[in-house]
Amino acid sequence: MKTLVFLEDHGGALQKDSLGVLSRAVSLGGEVEAVLIGSGVDGLAADAGRFGAARVHVADHERLGSPLPQPRVDVLAKLVRDGGFDTVVFAATVLSADIAAGLAARLDAGLNWDLTDLVEHDGRLVGKRPALGDSVYVDVGWSSSPRIALIRSGTFEPIESGGSAEVVKVESEFEEFSLAATMLEQAHEDSEGPSIEDADIIVAGGRGLGGPENFALVEELAKALGGAVAATRAVVDAGWYPYSTQVGQTGKTVAPKLYIACGISGAIQHKVGMQGSGLIVAINKDPNAPIFEYADLGVVGDLHEIVPKLTELVRARKAA
Amino acid sequence: MKIAVCAKYVPDAAAHLRLDPETKRLDRSGEGALNQFDVNAVEEALRLKEAGGDGEVVIVSLGPERALEAMRKALAMGADRVVLVSDEGAEGSDLVATSRILAAALERESPDLVLFGQQASDSDGAVLWAAVADRLRRPLISQVAELSREDGRVRGKRQTEYGYDVIEAPLPAVIAVSDAINEPRYPSLKGIMGAKKKPQETVSLGVLGLEAGAVGEAGSATQVYALGDPPPRGETRKIEDDGTAANAILEFLLEKRVI
Numbered sequence: 001m002k003t004l005v006f007l008e009d010h011g012g013a014l015q016k017d018s019l020g021v022l023s024r025a026v027s028l029g030g031e032v033e034a035v036l037i038g039s040g041v042d043g044l045a046a047d048a049g050r051f052g053a054a055r056v057h058v059a060d061h062e063r064l065g066s067p068l069p070q071p072r073v074d075v076l077a078k079l080v081r082d083g084g085f086d087t088v089v090f091a092a093t094v095l096s097a098d099i100a101a102g103l104a105a106r107l108d109a110g111l112n113w114d115l116t117d118l119v120e121h122d123g124r125l126v127g128k129r130p131a132l133g134d135s136v137y138v139d140v141g142w143s144s145s146p147r148i149a150l151i152r153s154g155t156f157e158p159i160e161s162g163g164s165a166e167v168v169k170v171e172s173e174f175e176e177f178s179l180a181a182t183m184l185e186q187a188h189e190d191s192e193g194p195s196i197e198d199a200d201i202i203v204a205g206g207r208g209l210g211g212p213e214n215f216a217l218v219e220e221l222a223k224a225l226g227g228a229v230a231a232t233r234a235v236v237d238a239g240w241y242p243y244s245t246q247v248g249q250t251g252k253t254v255a256p257k258l259y260i261a262c263g264i265s266g267a268i269q270h271k272v273g274m275q276g277s278g279l280i281v282a283i284n285k286d287p288n289a290p291i292f293e294y295a296d297l298g299v300v301g302d303l304h305e306i307v308p309k310l311t312e313l314v315r316a317r318k319a320a
Numbered sequence: 321m322k323i324a325v326c327a328k329y330v331p332d333a334a335a336h337l338r339l340d341p342e343t344k345r346l347d348r349s350g351e352g353a354l355n356q357f358d359v360n361a362v363e364e365a366l367r368l369k370e371a372g373g374d375g376e377v378v379i380v381s382l383g384p385e386r387a388l389e390a391m392r393k394a395l396a397m398g399a400d401r402v403v404l405v406s407d408e409g410a411e412g413s414d415l416v417a418t419s420r421i422l423a424a425a426l427e428r429e430s431p432d433l434v435l436f437g438q439q440a441s442d443s444d445g446a447v448l449w450a451a452v453a454d455r456l457r458r459p460l461i462s463q464v465a466e467l468s469r470e471d472g473r474v475r476g477k478r479q480t481e482y483g484y485d486v487i488e489a490p491l492p493a494v495i496a497v498s499d500a501i502n503e504p505r506y507p508s509l510k511g512i513m514g515a516k517k518k519p520q521e522t523v524s525l526g527v528l529g530l531e532a533g534a535v536g537e538a539g540s541a542t543q544v545y546a547l548g549d550p551p552p553r554g555e556t557r558k559i560e561d562d563g564t565a566a567n568a569i570l571e572f573l574l575e576k577r578v579i
Contacts, residue, residue, distance in 0.1 A: 098449075111542065131339065138344070143541055188483040242483075287558075292558050
C-alpha cells in the first residue's frame with residue numbers, strides 16, 4: 001500500500017483532523033506520504049514528519065493561496081499518477097470534500113465518504129461507513145486504484161511519532177478552468193478558545209436556552225471546563241449563534257471526549273453530528289427528549305438553574 | 321440564461337429507510353419524493369430566472385421512471401421541463417459512475433449554470449457537484465448561502481468551518497447551494513395543475529452516448545461488502561433534578577475522569 005494523505009492548513013497550522021488521518025494511515029502500514037498545498041506553507045512540512053509521514057510533498061504557489069478546491073485537484077492528480085499512490089485519504093472539510101470528489105472524477109477512482117474507520121481486512125482496505133442516520137454501519141471497499149477515502153471529521157486523534165520527513169517540492173500546473181473561480185473575500189470568525197473540531201470538551205446550546213442572551217450560560221461553563229461552544233441548527237437558523245459552531249447533519253460532526261448538551265432535544269439531525277463523543281451529558285426539561293436515549297448521563301431539569309451551578313462547582317474544583 | 325438543476329429522487333422522508341441485505345443497496349421500492357435539499361436549488365434557479373426576466377430552468381435527474389412524478393413538484397414550483405435519465409444499466413452507480421451520467425446529460429443541455437442542492441437526504445452524499453464540475457471542466461462554488469449574478473459571472477457567499485468566503489466565477493459554472501440560501505415557495509394550485517403538461521423527457525444511456533460498462537455497477541469503483549449494527553453505547557443514566565443535579569454531573573465527570 002502506498003498512501004498519500006492530504007494535509008489541510010488553516011491560519012498557519014495543520015488542521016488537527018488531517019494529522020489524525022495521517023496517524024491512522026501510518027498505523028495501517030505501507031509507505032505513507034503527505035501532501036501540503038498552499039502558498040507559504042513550506043514551514044508546516046516538519047509537522048507532517050512528526051506525525052509519521054516519511055515524505056512530504058509541498059506544492060507552494062501563489063495561485064494556491066486561497067482555499068479553493070479545483071487547483072488542488074490539478075496538483076493532486078499529477079502527484080498521484082506520477083507517484084504511483086494506490087490510496088489517497090482526506091479528513092472531511094468543506095474544502096477537502098470538494099477536492100476528493102474532483103479527484104475521483106479526474107482519475108476515475110472510487111470515493112467512499114463519511115468513513116469513521118479504515119481497516120485492513122483479509123488483505124484489503126475496508127472503510128466503515130455509518131448510513132441512514134448512523135443506524136447501519138456499512139463495510140465499503142474499492143475496486144479501483146487509487147482508492148479515495150474521505151474520513152468523517154473528529155474521527156482520528158493525531159499521534160506524534162517524532163519522526164522527520166523528507167520534503168519534496170512539487171511543480172504546480174493548472175487547468176484553465178481550475179483557476180476560473182476566484183476568492184474575493186474571506187471573513188473568518190475568530191472565536192475565543194478552541195474551535196469545536198479541536199476541542200476535547202464541548203458545551204452545546206439549543207432552543208431550550210430560551211433566547212440568544214442565555215448562550216452566556218453555555219459560554220461560562222465552556223470557559224470553566226476549557227472547552228468550546230457549539231450550537232444546534234435551530235438556534236443558528238434563528239440567528240442566536242454563528243454557523244461555524246453548528247453541529248449536526250448540516251453542520252459539523254464532532255467527537256470530543258465530553259459533550260454537554262444544554263436544552264437540546266437531540267433529534268437525529270443533531271445526533272449524527274455528535275454521537276461519536278466519548279461521554280454525553282444532557283440537560284433538558286422535557287423528560288421525553290430523544291437525547292435521553294443516548295446520553296450517558298441525562299438530567300431532567302431546568303438548565304437555567306443547573307448550568308450556572310455546575311459552572312461554579314467546576315470553577316471551585318479547578319481553583320482547589 | 322439556461323439553468324439546469326440536478327435533482328435526486330429519494331425515498332419519502334416519512335418512509336422507514338432500510339438497506340436491502342441481498343443487494344446491500346438502499347431499498348427504493350417504497351414511495352419516493354424530490355430530495356428536500358434540491359428544492360432549495362430549484363427555488364434559487366427560479367429566483368435567478370425571475371430576476372433576469374427570461375431564461376429556462378431544466379430539472380436533470382437520474383432514477384427510475386416513476387421519479388418523473390416526484391420531479392413534477394419542481395415543475396409545479398415553476399421549472400420549465402424535466403430530463404430524466406432512466407435506464408436499468410445505470411442502477412447501482414456510485415459517485416464516479418453517477419457523475420459520468422449527469423455530466424453527459426448536462427453536456428447535452430449545455431446550460432449556463434448548473435445548480436445542486438446541499439446533500440442527498442438518503443445517502444447524505446454532499447460531494448457529487450465537485451465530480452460533475454471536474455468532468456464538465458467548469459468552475460465550482462459549493463456551500464453557497466447567497467448567490468448573485470452579474471454580467472456573465474456568478475458570485476457566491478459560502479459557509480465554511482471558519483466563517484464565510486465570497487467566491488466569484490465566470491459562467492458557465494457549477495454551484496451547490498446550502499439549504500440556508502432561501503425559503504422555497506409552495507407550488508400554487510395553478511402550478512400543480514399545469515405541471516403535468518410541461519415537457520418531461522426520459523432518456524436512455526444510449527441517447528447520452530454512454531456504454532453500459534461505463535456506468536451502473538460495472539462502471540463503479542466502490543463496493544459494499546457487508547452491513548452491520550452500529551457500535552453499542554454504554555448504559556445510559558437519567559436523573560431528575562432535585563436541586564443537586566449540578567453536583568451529580570460534577571461527580572459523574574470526575575468519576576469518568578474527563579475533568
